[in-house]
Amino acid sequence: MKKIILTLLLTFPILATAQTAEEKGLEIVSKAIEADRGFGSSSVDLKMVLKNKNGQLSERTLSNKTLELDEDGDKSMIVFTSPKDIKGTSTLTFTHKQGADDQWLFLPSIKRTKRISSSNKSGPFVGSEFAYEDLSSVELEKNTYKFLKEEGDLLYVEQYPVDPKSGYKKRIAVYNQAKDYRLETIEFYDRKGALLKTLSYTEYNRYKDKFWRASKFEMVNHQSKKETLLFFNNYNFEINLKDEDFTEMALRRAAN
Amino acid sequence: MKSSNFFLAFIFLFSVIVMAQTEKDEVKTTIEWEFNAQYRHFYDAPQFDNQLKDYPSIGIQPTYSFGWENGYQNFIASAYFSIDRDENRRYWDLREFYYQKAQNNWELSVGFKKVFWGVTESNHLVDIINQTDALKSFDGEEKLGQPMVQFSWFSSDWGSLDLFYLPYHRKRGFAGEKGRFRFSTVLEADAIGYESDKEEWHPDFAARWKHYIGVLDIGLSYFSGNGREPYFEFDDRGNIKAFYPLIDQLGLDFQITAGAVLFKFESIFRKAEQQEFFAMDAGLEYTFSNVNNNGLDIGVLVEYLYDERDDWALSGLQNDVFYGSRVAFNDTQDTSILGGGIYDLDTQTHLFTVEASRRLANGLVCSIEGRIFSGVSDQELFLLFFKQDSYFSFTLSKYF
Numbered sequence: 001m002k003k004i005i006l007t008l009l010l011t012f013p014i015l016a017t018a019q020t021a022e023e024k025g026l027e028i029v030s031k032a033i034e035a036d037r038g039f040g041s042s043s044v045d046l047k048m049v050l051k052n053k054n055g056q057l058s059e060r061t062l063s064n065k066t067l068e069l070d071e072d073g074d075k076s077m078i079v080f081t082s083p084k085d086i087k088g089t090s091t092l093t094f095t096h097k098q099g100a101d102d103q104w105l106f107l108p109s110i111k112r113t114k115r116i117s118s119s120n121k122s123g124p125f126v127g128s129e130f131a132y133e134d135l136s137s138v139e140l141e142k143n144t145y146k147f148l149k150e151e152g153d154l155l156y157v158e159q160y161p162v163d164p165k166s167g168y169k170k171r172i173a174v175y176n177q178a179k180d181y182r183l184e185t186i187e188f189y190d191r192k193g194a195l196l197k198t199l200s201y202t203e204y205n206r207y208k209d210k211f212w213r214a215s216k217f218e219m220v221n222h223q224s225k226k227e228t229l230l231f232f233n234n235y236n237f238e239i240n241l242k243d244e245d246f247t248e249m250a251l252r253r254a255a256n
Numbered sequence: 257m258k259s260s261n262f263f264l265a266f267i268f269l270f271s272v273i274v275m276a277q278t279e280k281d282e283v284k285t286t287i288e289w290e291f292n293a294q295y296r297h298f299y300d301a302p303q304f305d306n307q308l309k310d311y312p313s314i315g316i317q318p319t320y321s322f323g324w325e326n327g328y329q330n331f332i333a334s335a336y337f338s339i340d341r342d343e344n345r346r347y348w349d350l351r352e353f354y355y356q357k358a359q360n361n362w363e364l365s366v367g368f369k370k371v372f373w374g375v376t377e378s379n380h381l382v383d384i385i386n387q388t389d390a391l392k393s394f395d396g397e398e399k400l401g402q403p404m405v406q407f408s409w410f411s412s413d414w415g416s417l418d419l420f421y422l423p424y425h426r427k428r429g430f431a432g433e434k435g436r437f438r439f440s441t442v443l444e445a446d447a448i449g450y451e452s453d454k455e456e457w458h459p460d461f462a463a464r465w466k467h468y469i470g471v472l473d474i475g476l477s478y479f480s481g482n483g484r485e486p487y488f489e490f491d492d493r494g495n496i497k498a499f500y501p502l503i504d505q506l507g508l509d510f511q512i513t514a515g516a517v518l519f520k521f522e523s524i525f526r527k528a529e530q531q532e533f534f535a536m537d538a539g540l541e542y543t544f545s546n547v548n549n550n551g552l553d554i555g556v557l558v559e560y561l562y563d564e565r566d567d568w569a570l571s572g573l574q575n576d577v578f579y580g581s582r583v584a585f586n587d588t589q590d591t592s593i594l595g596g597g598i599y600d601l602d603t604q605t606h607l608f609t610v611e612a613s614r615r616l617a618n619g620l621v622c623s624i625e626g627r628i629f630s631g632v633s634d635q636e637l638f639l640l641f642f643k644q645d646s647y648f649s650f651t652l653s654k655y656f
Contacts, residue, residue, distance in 0.1 A: 050588050052588070058588045058618070059618075083615065083618055083619060083655070084288060084619050084655035084656070085615060085619065085621045085653065085655050086590065087288070087655075100515065102468070102513075110370075110372055110397050110398075110399075111370045111371060111372045112372040113372070114375075115375075115468070115473045115511055115513050115518075116513075117513055117515060117516050117517075117518060117543060117545075119515045119516045119545065120516075120543070120545035120546060120553065122545075122546045122549070123545050123546035123551055123553060123586060124546075124551040124586050126586070126590075127551075127586055127587045127588040127589075127590070167546070167549070190549075239326075242360075243412060244360055244361045244410065247410050247416065248416065248466070249358075249363055249408050249410055249416055250358075253327060253330070253356065253358055253363065254327065256321050256323055256327065256330045256332060256356075
């Protein structure tokens, strides 16, 4: 991974004029990933608001902890805090740059920890308009890329998922080069190539003078007319989590 | 229960002392209540005198949790109260009442706690720490709180090791005179004695090693002490005599998670003076996910169950096949349905099960459960007593 970036950075000045759209796309996404490197660990509380096509609302709250790893994908833990009947239900995920992620689910009522399949990429995450793959960690290797256009500071990049189980034919992601290549919007196209969803990242804050985090994600499904809003609160980049905080033992404890 | 009250007081005192030391820390306190209103209807005429057909019941479970030091220290208390027409189903139990401290790669818990071991769905062989709450549920997944000292240690190279000291044994409860799922004579929990002279105060020990390597999750466990399952004998006149034997049990469980298919295996070897036997549960689960892009997950489950005790297996699962399907709608109401059956290859006894649940409003969940005994064979030693006990239940659960 690092080698690819290094090679890219070294060859970039020489080949700048001869760069293809694919190379430029890859370069932009590499820069976005590089800009977000080094946060170590973080925790955040989320509120998820689900809106059906009649405008009826339902809410879930959860907390998330993430541990950044260089050699492999991130480790993360999600704990649901409401609705109360699922409170304490938690997942532990070890994402991998290549191959399937490892994932465990903890069911608090019977105190059971289950290893679960992570092969369901395209399915909805807890009834929301977010698919599992929309919420997994961003890894360069998961897509191929093609630069589309530049509008002011905004760079449009097409992403083609490598995994055949992905629910998308492509995504069009918009990066803001004036703001450390943070994401502004993503359009998702279904397997038939029709526009499925649009995700907008708004209310950005910058943490530790480096890391941009949107406080609000808005996902609109154009086909079902449903919407999911994600509100992020209490970002903590000083939490200093360790490997021991991402074990089955820690998963059971987190449910308390 | 005098002695357990003493133990309870000790734990309480201990936790108060610990809490007093940490006043300055940021403390997270939560109190939750779960209320269940249940209606069980048994549609077959009762087999024994005084048994009923309809059982409305109420279950209440308050849970108090107190966490500090960013969740590295916790105190949890949870109780369950049950009210039913069957007097033996009027009871309460301390499900959890423990103090826990975690630091780096170890964790210590002291008090009443629930622990689950294993991977399979139809039977839970290796899961032995807690006594089964057979009164609350027939499926063996409900447990009584178990007093323990648990020490856990973790290493990313070696996996986790759990050591348990279990100073007190909890007796299994059985249905009363008016209740279903009972034998011809009413079996009172206190009528079942022990092989050990120390009775419920026999010190029990257990250990479990659990690790994960790529697609493989593996657990190895050992238990020594008062068995959780009573040992049954019938005298010449057909009366049941039962007691808790001293046992040594080795358990092995593993799961291979290969994409959408999960291979599951559990087995135990139990040794007691009265008997030695091997039992296993092996099978697989395949999930068709996001079917037709509707978000629907359909899981298919098949397991084979074997128990060397043959007719004397309390569960009756001595040479049986379990099949089932789990449907999760992945909707905002978390609707799910589990349906299936267990078929006895020797006796042709068939037990069908259906479970479904859906959230109706925030904090309000309804669930339906049905168990149907079909063609219970005369050869069945234990299940024969339950052959008229097919039922459907409807439960409304409110969470505060």
